Amino acid sequence: MSITFYLIPFAVQYIHARCRIKCRDPLGWCLKPFSKKMMGLKYHVLLPVATGAMLFGIPYGISLVVQWMYGWPHKAGYKKYIEAVRPRRIYRLTVAVLKTLKYLQYSKLYFQWKQWYKNDDNHKHFQKGIAYGRRNNKLDLYYCSNTDQSGGDPTPVVLFVYGGAWGSGGRAIYCLLASQMAKELNAVVVCPDYSIYPKGNVLDMVQDIADCLVWVRENGQMFNIEKGNLTLIGHSAGAHLCALTALFLVRGAEELGIEVAKQREITASIKGIIGLSGVYNIMDHYQHEKIRGVEYVSTMHKAMGGIESFDYYSPSTALKTLSEDQLRRVPPFCLIHGTSDGIVPVESSLRFSEALTSFSAEVSLYLLPRLDHIAIVTDLMVPGRNFYYTVYSCIIQEYRKFIGIS
Numbered sequence: 001m002s003i004t005f006y007l008i009p010f011a012v013q014y015i016h017a018r019c020r021i022k023c024r025d026p027l028g029w030c031l032k033p034f035s036k037k038m039m040g041l042k043y044h045v046l047l048p049v050a051t052g053a054m055l056f057g058i059p060y061g062i063s064l065v066v067q068w069m070y071g072w073p074h075k076a077g078y079k080k081y082i083e084a085v086r087p088r089r090i091y092r093l094t095v096a097v098l099k100t101l102k103y104l105q106y107s108k109l110y111f112q113w114k115q116w117y118k119n120d121d122n123h124k125h126f127q128k129g130i131a132y133g134r135r136n137n138k139l140d141l142y143y144c145s146n147t148d149q150s151g152g153d154p155t156p157v158v159l160f161v162y163g164g165a166w167g168s169g170g171r172a173i174y175c176l177l178a179s180q181m182a183k184e185l186n187a188v189v190v191c192p193d194y195s196i197y198p199k200g201n202v203l204d205m206v207q208d209i210a211d212c213l214v215w216v217r218e219n220g221q222m223f224n225i226e227k228g229n230l231t232l233i234g235h236s237a238g239a240h241l242c243a244l245t246a247l248f249l250v251r252g253a254e255e256l257g258i259e260v261a262k263q264r265e266i267t268a269s270i271k272g273i274i275g276l277s278g279v280y281n282i283m284d285h286y287q288h289e290k291i292r293g294v295e296y297v298s299t300m301h302k303a304m305g306g307i308e309s310f311d312y313y314s315p316s317t318a319l320k321t322l323s324e325d326q327l328r329r330v331p332p333f334c335l336i337h338g339t340s341d342g343i344v345p346v347e348s349s350l351r352f353s354e355a356l357t358s359f360s361a362e363v364s365l366y367l368l369p370r371l372d373h374i375a376i377v378t379d380l381m382v383p384g385r386n387f388y389y390t391v392y393s394c395i396i397q398e399y400r401k402f403i404g405i406s
């Protein structure tokens with residue numbers, strides 16, 4: 001607020017100066033903005049105006065466009081606009097948006113990604129756009145280069161579920177990651193699209209992930225997949241969906257629309273779940289979004305169907321509804337989280353690991369210093385990136401434990 005008061009004298013001076021010129025020479029003022037008079041005034045007037053534009057115009061412009069595109073605050077009538085222009089909200093939204101500029105560092109990765117698709121050699125090792133499930137979503141399938149695609153021993157399978165705040169993302173973005181992961185884990189990696197908001201809500205997404213597991217079960221043989229040897233790996237919202245789907249399957253949830261016997265079999269085939277920077281408690285995450293000022297522009301509360309459903313769709317609270325028998329069937333978890341993650345704080349994985357432990361479920365927790373929310377997944381795409389070996393060594397160690405190779 002202090003900035004506002006500081007700028008008022010400049011604004012007054014500016015309006016005053018403009019009115020003076022206007023009265024003396026109205027036509028000249030309109031037609032020749034860069035006339036001599038204007039040039040003379042340049043240093044007295046334009047500087048404060050430019051400063052004003054920097055301090056006000058840009059933050060307000062950015063924040064209003066973001067809110068216009070992604071959603072106004074949830075207040076009745078005109079009150080939402082009052083809430084939308086509150087200086088604190090403007091400040092926090094601007095910071096959140098400016099922080100995304102650091103993603104420009106990924107331009108090199110973008111070209112490597114483009115290049116990957118152009119190289120025909122890579123097409124031998126993956127199958128693209130296979131339709132699965134009730135909503136006709138598609139999945140890509142990546143072989144490790146030494147997998148025999150027709151015969152030989154069937155290969156264990158990893159389902160990779162990408163993140164994107166339940167409202168963005170696409171399987172094509174993860175081709176480098178999936179093909180690299182297939183090599184590192186000696187597995188077939190399946191990377192599905194799912195019905196992100198507004199195409200679907202959280203239950204649709206959970207059903208999609210479950211459908212994808214049904215697809216693996218029913219079509220595995222055709223692709224030389226060992227369907228009973230399955231690991232789930234998810235990032236951010238994808239880690240949330242992996243955990244939640246597994247817990248729905250464990251309790252044979254009717255909402256999945258899959259026969260209970262089938263759900264049992266699928267549950268038994270899940271050897272483990274690896275969560276990278278995951279969200280496991282929606283209410284906690286909502287509180288964090290509020291601190292960042294992004295709770296209304298975020299797709300989370302819309303995808304979850306409002307605050308009332310937050311607990312129902314939180315893996316950490318869903319655990320509490322399981323019987324002892326069901327708890328015994330919860331697959332082992334591995335949670336990996338960077339301590340420099342500002343989008344999903346490290347407490348998310350910490351608290352979920354505590355919850356799992358308190359219900360005697362198996363969990364390992366890795367907290368990696370200096371790693372943030374994006375690098376934990378982009379650095380898995382190309383060998384030699386900063387955290388490539390750090391994160392893969394955690395994943396490989398846990399993965400081998402899960403599927404029982406020493």
Ligand SMILES: *[C@@H]1O[C@H](CO)[C@@H](O)[C@H](O)[C@H]1NC(C)=O
Pocket residue numbers: 156228229403404405
């Ligand atoms: C999964 O695959 C690995 C590697 O091929 C194998 O050693 C292990 O026995 C398999 N586990 C199960 C449960 O089939």
